[in-house]
Amino acid sequence: MIPESILKQYGALKITLGKKEVLFTEQSIPRYYFQVISGKIKMNNFNADGKEFIQGIFTSGSSFGEPPLFQELAYPAQAEAVEESSIWKLEKGTFFKLLKENPEIHLQVTRTLAARLHYKATMVAEISSESPEHRLLRLIDYFKEHIHNIPVNKPYVVELSRQQLADLTGLRVETVIRAVKALEKKGVLQIQAHKIVR
Structure with missing residues (x-):
């Protein structure tokens, strides 16, 4: 900065x-x-x-x-x-x-x-009321667009571990794993070499 x-x-x-x-x-x-x-x-x-x-x-x-x-x-x-x-x-x-x-x-x-x-205001609202899948997508999209400045139409490889995703969203790691699998089945994200790609 x-x-x-x-x-x-x-x-x-x-x-x-x-x-x-x-x-x-x-x-x-x-x-x-x-x-x-x-x-x-x-x-x-x-x-x-x-x-x-x-x-x-x-x-x-x-x-x-x-x-x-x-x-x-x-x-x-x-x-x-x-x-x-x-x-x-x-x-x-x-x-x-x-x-x-x-x-x-x-x-x-x-x-x-x-x-x-x-970001804090957005995540507080997400954590208090939204589903685990929604919380994860919001967090991933925030990192993609605001932290790494990657355009929406370009793939983003999430460098955070499942545990870090859990700790950032207030979820249990088991819940994150299930939510990621569900989102992959829906075609919203992909898993490549154990990494989440959105």
Whole structure:
């Protein structure tokens, strides 16, 4: 999102996380802006029964964890590396200075936050009232169109595991597997080499 040259200019540091390494925990106080260079970072929490709910998965060029940074609130979820990952880390005060001195970047950050709010509002409605098949299609289409910017008429290979799909939609993994099979039978998606293609 923010060009790497600008991040370097403002003193951002590059850090590396190993698979499953936690960057920050739920309820910790935000002190940095984070942006993925490579790998995948997920923001997640767990309910009282230990079931994981994934708030979002962030890949190269994506930032994450900004809303609490702006509001001086604790993080509502933890951030964990899905795989070995490199990220930019920029101190909070310097991040705000960067935004004030670069209005176009500030606008882009605002657009990104607005898109995430839209996604959250959409998914809350889906999770509370729609069938598992509908929830999965909405999630897959969101990733296809808004995360990976793939045109509707082009095939999209879903890189998320069945478990990650379950954790993003609030479903059980067994329900996801059944729903995917049902959608394949209906011809809505395909399974190729164990990957979902839509």
